[in-house]
Amino acid sequence: MRKIPQQMTPVGLLATILFFGTLGIGCFLFLSLTLMHQPLFPFQMDNLKWAKAWLIMTVVDYYGAAVPLCAIVLASENSRIVAGAWIVAILLLGSPFACAWMIWRLFLHQTLRMHDGETLVLAELAAD
Secondary structure (H helix, E strand, C coil): CCCCCCCCCHHHHHHHHHHHHHHHHHHHHHHHHHHHHCCCCCCCCCCHHHHHHHHHHHHHHHHHHHHHHHHHHHHHCCCHHHHHHHHHHHHHHCHHHHHHHHHHHHHHHCCCCCCCCHHHHHHHHHHC
16 A cells, blocks of 8 residues: 655755756856866867866766665655665666666556555545
């Protein structure tokens, strides 16, 4: 039986907004500085400083996208153990596991749509 999602406390909601806002702004600033100091075009594959800057930017960008996805995994999985396993896989093994989680979710729920409060949850509970 699925649990009914709980709303966040006002403090938790604010902390989460601040965390993801800071993450997004931080990634944007890192990208801006990288572009300023090492322009992406023209490609400079023979320049070690350029390649290192863009390798680091790529890693920052991946984690800037993976962390919000992990938050969605944590919020939408019924089991914290299952969610933790998916999060570790996504953060350490990358996009194949992010895609695998999406496939997992599609098999379980036949949709990627998140529940919009009590309406969908109650309908699913009634179906169980």
